Amino acid sequence: MALNLNCPICGPRSGYEFRFGGEDKGPRPAEEGATTALWLAYAHLNRNVAGVQREWWCHKDGCGTWFRVCRDTVTNCEVPTVDTL
Amino acid sequence: MENRIMERKSPVAMPTAPEQVTRRGDWTVALRYGGEGAGPWLVDLSHGAKWDFQSAALETLTPWGMAIPEKPGQCRFAGGMLCSRLNRTQAIAWHIAGAPPPAPGGEAVTDVSDATMLLALVAVDPTGILEKVTALDFQRPQRPWPFVLQGPVAHVPCRVVHLGPGADGTNALLINCARGYARDMAHALLAAGDEFGLRPAGEQAWNGWVAAMEQSAAA
Numbered sequence: 001m002a003l004n005l006n007c008p009i010c011g012p013r014s015g016y017e018f019r020f021g022g023e024d025k026g027p028r029p030a031e032e033g034a035t036t037a038l039w040l041a042y043a044h045l046n047r048n049v050a051g052v053q054r055e056w057w058c059h060k061d062g063c064g065t066w067f068r069v070c071r072d073t074v075t076n077c078e079v080p081t082v083d084t085l
Numbered sequence: 086m087e088n089r090i091m092e093r094k095s096p097v098a099m100p101t102a103p104e105q106v107t108r109r110g111d112w113t114v115a116l117r118y119g120g121e122g123a124g125p126w127l128v129d130l131s132h133g134a135k136w137d138f139q140s141a142a143l144e145t146l147t148p149w150g151m152a153i154p155e156k157p158g159q160c161r162f163a164g165g166m167l168c169s170r171l172n173r174t175q176a177i178a179w180h181i182a183g184a185p186p187p188a189p190g191g192e193a194v195t196d197v198s199d200a201t202m203l204l205a206l207v208a209v210d211p212t213g214i215l216e217k218v219t220a221l222d223f224q225r226p227q228r229p230w231p232f233v234l235q236g237p238v239a240h241v242p243c244r245v246v247h248l249g250p251g252a253d254g255t256n257a258l259l260i261n262c263a264r265g266y267a268r269d270m271a272h273a274l275l276a277a278g279d280e281f282g283l284r285p286a287g288e289q290a291w292n293g294w295v296a297a298m299e300q301s302a303a304a
Contacts, residue, residue: 009157009172010235014220017236061242062235063157063172 021056096267125208126286140193148189202267252297
């Protein structure tokens with residue numbers, strides 16, 4: 001399935017120009033009081049949903065910008081940003 | 086002790102040797118090739134100074150009294166220096182004509198003259214040639230000249246600046262990528278432009294084109 005992404009600077013481009021940066025897991029947990037299990041979950045565990053998820057991507061062959069997009073993992077298409085994720 | 090002279094070599098290899106060269110700042114610069122005619126031309130500008138600016142406050146930098154363009158994709162050309170904004174924190178500046186400027190100071194600046202190559206493609210429709218080796222779209226959306234696009238050309242990550250039209254109806258594109266791709270990039274562009282008569286040209290032809298463009302813009 002071909003993937004096209006909208007770079008916020010360069011516009012729509014082929015997915016081959018981008019590097020996947022993993023799921024967007026939100027802000028880094030506070031170090032004070034953090035448990036090993038919490039860090040393990042933040043660093044290594046993914047939701048891996050079949051559906052829409054928010055992800056980090058880098059336009060590595062273009063402007064080099066890191067940005068977030070929402071992608072439907074079932075259709076492999078970018079979808080409008082979903083704020084409730 | 087032997088008196089050694091530093092030799093800086095352009096990574097670009099043209100299929101024919103230039104007819105006239107000059108020594109400038111440890112570089113051997115091709116001034117003229119045989120059969121240049123009226124173009125279209127492919128010109129090696131790798132010997133020009135190139136600087137990379139990286140800062141979270143690019144708007145505070147004014148190299149050579151020139152403000153760095155505000156938005157990514159925008160370029161500014163003045164005094165032979167072309168400055169292009171790449172993203173929120175990065176810009177590049179190339180010396181493409183006239184007298185060389187002094188090196189800008191400050192911790193935000195890196196000299197990348199020897200790390201990258203620069204080619205100029207001058208033709209009535211240079212995008213028609215370049216679009217044979219890239220999916221970059223120079224027509225849509227329409228942007229004011231000069232502007233920069235970033236993306237693969239012949240599968241190589243490049244920065245391509247569209248300088249706009251010159252005085253004689255020709256247009257110029259500047260193609261910049263890492264030094265190691267230079268030989269094959271020149272080969273790919275000459276092959277793509279073969280049907281249009283694309284040929285190597287020297288710095289004299291390029292300087293003439295830039296001077297005419299500046300006169301045309303000032304008129």
